[in-house]
Each structure stands twice: as structure tokens, then as C-alpha cells.
Amino acid sequence: MDDRKIPDDIKKDREAILREASGLLKDPAKRRLFGNILTLGGLSIATGILIKDHNSVQTILNTMSRFNDGVQGTIFNPNSRSPIYPKSMINNPFRFNAFYQVAQAPVVDGSTYKLMLSGQIRDKRPWTLPQLYALPDQISQVTRHICVEGWSEIGEWGGPPLSVFLKMVGADLTCKYVGFKCADGYYESIDMPSALHPQTLMAFTFREHTIPTYYGYPFKIRIPTKLGYKNPKHVTEIFVTNDFPGGYWVDQGYNWFGGS
């Protein structure tokens, strides 16, 4: 490179950089600092990994997750609808997903099945499957199932809105939570506004046929405004409460509101 063509300020600049660099290397304190700056990226990664197991950090993360529950409760608009898709967009086969393999899905005997009710519900008499099938206002909905694991698929679920059932059995609709217990040991709970959302269904059918074992027979709570893990399958008990009930994944660290 021909130095004569380089403007003076750049020459000076080069000299300044060299002077600065040599100065940095002479002074041990500055040299240490410079080294630290160089490894700043590496350091932040290392500290991030180190502090992730630290209890106080976990407390902060849990607190933030509960804060996010509150924010999502505030953002939630009961009039916002999950998009409805054409039947041609339904994924076939629809993906099976649970905390066990498909062969382990619980086999529920529909002839002896009873849905139990507990908590802040006036009429706690159990419901048989034929009684449930006779519930009014049943609809079928083609919606997107969004999984927290980073995939989504479109399916069609049918049944009565959960709100119809909750009103019929005299659930205290001023309570904060609706909880579910399942035949596979899964348990989950949702906020009352989401439970009363018109798209939240007791899904007795999948693609207009009785919901098969692997998708949640005898029924699944289908909530298109929430992530997949908030949609319990094989429901055997519904309860209404003001005491935070948690959930299978929620108790391990997934966000409780899990809304979309």
C-alpha cells in the first residue's frame, strides 16, 4: 500500500491506534482489563451457565413467570377469537404428543366412565358419557394446536363449550381457577376467563368422530387460545377453586397461563 495516498488524519489515526495498543499492553492493569473485554462474550455465557442453577436466580425466573401470568391475564381479551381454518388444512395424520409413548395412552372404559366434579360447584353429581354427549350447543371447530416445543398442527375438535357445562352444574364463575384431573395422571388448571371463552370446548370428537384413545378419549379440553400442554386429555374430574392448582408441566417450570 502506498502511504503517500493515505490522508493525514488516517495516518495519525493508525499511529494513535498503535500507540494506544502498546500502552494497553504495557500497563498490567489495563492489559488485564483488555483481556476481560475480549472475553466479555465468553464470560457472560459462562456466568449465565453458572448462575442458572443458583437458587436466587431461579426465584427471579419463577417470579417473572408469575408476572407474565398476570400480564397475559390482562392482555387476554374474551372477544379475541383463535383463527378458524378450512378443513382442507387439517394435518393428517395429526401428531400424537404426551409425556409417554402412544402405546401407553390410557384406555378408558366408556360404559363405566364417570366425570367427577368437585370444589366450588353447586351440583357435584357425576356425569356418565351418554349424559355428556347429550349436552347442548355442540360445535365443531378447525383450529391450530400450538405446541410449546416449537411446532403447530391444525385439527378439528367438536363438543359443547366448557362454559355451557360449567353454568349447567352451577360452578362459581367468580372463582379464579378451573382444574382438571386426567386418567393418565396428568393434571392442569386454567383461568376462569379462558374457561368461559366460547372457543374452549369439551372435545368429544376429533374430525367429527368419537375422539380416539390417543387424542384423549373420552374427552379433551380443547382451548385454541392456549398452548397444547394447557389442553388436558382423558379428563376424569373437573374442579373449581381459588387455590392455585398448578399443572403437570407448570409445576416443573412451564408458564402457567400458557396463552397464545
Added chain:
Amino acid sequence: MTTDTLADTGTPAAADDRASVHPLWLRLMHWVNATAVVLMILSGWRIYDATNFLHFNTPVLTSHGIVWQWGIAAPYTLGGWLGGGLQWHFAAMWLLVTNAVLYAIISVVTRRFVPQFLPVGPKSIVRDLIAALKGHLSHADIRHYNAVQKTAYLFAMADIVVLVISGCALWKSVQFAWARFLTFGYEPARYIHFTAMALLCAFIVVHVVMALLVPKTIKAMIWGR
């Protein structure tokens, strides 16, 4: 460092402004943003690994030599498992967004943004890019950004906006229907979010390399001069 900070606050504001390359609020926000972005990216990588929808592996050095691991190898990620990654991601997002909103407000109020980043046009970018590649670019006054720098910083800011919008579409596709609309539907948001992340990583690599080549810019971003 303590004496420097004390000297800073002890100086009258006007004199301090003339003396420092970057005002204190900007330096603070730069490092808060850097922290938030690093946390978001590392936890985002852990979340990505739950499905690895682009089906790639990454190399990691172990005692058995180089091993290719599913998705972004665990040692590069933050959170330990999907739930942990999600907790970090959805905590750090408040840091990122709060800082960005404050930055936007202060930039407008102090009228710093326009003179610092604009105007920037294709001609000046090409001119400065050629100069940069030839090593002819002046760093005499690091207060003034050259056209390539301006473009890079504006790009990083716009890219973070894209990340936030596509993030909103992924997080709340029903409540934030506007975000879902802007990303052409739910599934495209995933690809937009990933691509914008990759581009931000590319920016960070270039940014850090350039800063290391001109170390006084690092000093200026820490102490102000």
C-alpha cells in the same frame, strides 16, 4: 473505574457532554441491551432445540473429540431444558423491550438519533465500505459514525424490531392478531424469528471484531472517552 465514575458525575453536564464520546445513559443502555440480547439468543437456542425445525447439528468439543450434537449443542445454550430456556427468554424480553423503549424515548427527546444515524444513502455506504476494505477509513473522531457503521446500527435496531414483532406473533398469536398478520400467519413467524436472530448474530460478530480492531471504541463505550 470508581474514580472515573465519580469524576464523571462530578463534572458539569455541558462539559461532560463535550468530553465524552457517548453520554452515560447511552453507555448504560448499550450494555443492558447487550446483556438482554445475549440472554435472549442463548435461551432462544435452547427453545429452538426442542424441535430443531431446520434439522441441523452443531459441533462441540468433548473429551472424545469433536461431536456433532442435535440442533444448537447444549453447551452453547442457556436454561438447561426447554422450560428453563423459556423462563430465561420470557424474563429477558422485558429487559430488552423496556430498554429499547427508553432508548427510543431518550433518543427522540435529546434529538440525538437523527444527527447520529442520518442521512445515510447507498452512495455513502459504497464509498465507506470500499474505504473500510482498503483500511482507509478514519477513526480520528469516533463520535461520528461512517456510513457503513450507521447502516449496521440501523440494521441491528430494525432487526430487533422484527425479532420483537415475530416474537409477539409466536407468543400471542391470538391476542396479538396484528403481529400474526405482519408475519403472514403463525408458522412463518417461526422462520422470520429464526432468520432475524441469525442476522443479529452476524451483526454481533462484525460489531465485536470491529470494536476489537479499534479498542478505543470499547473504552469509549465503557468510560465515555
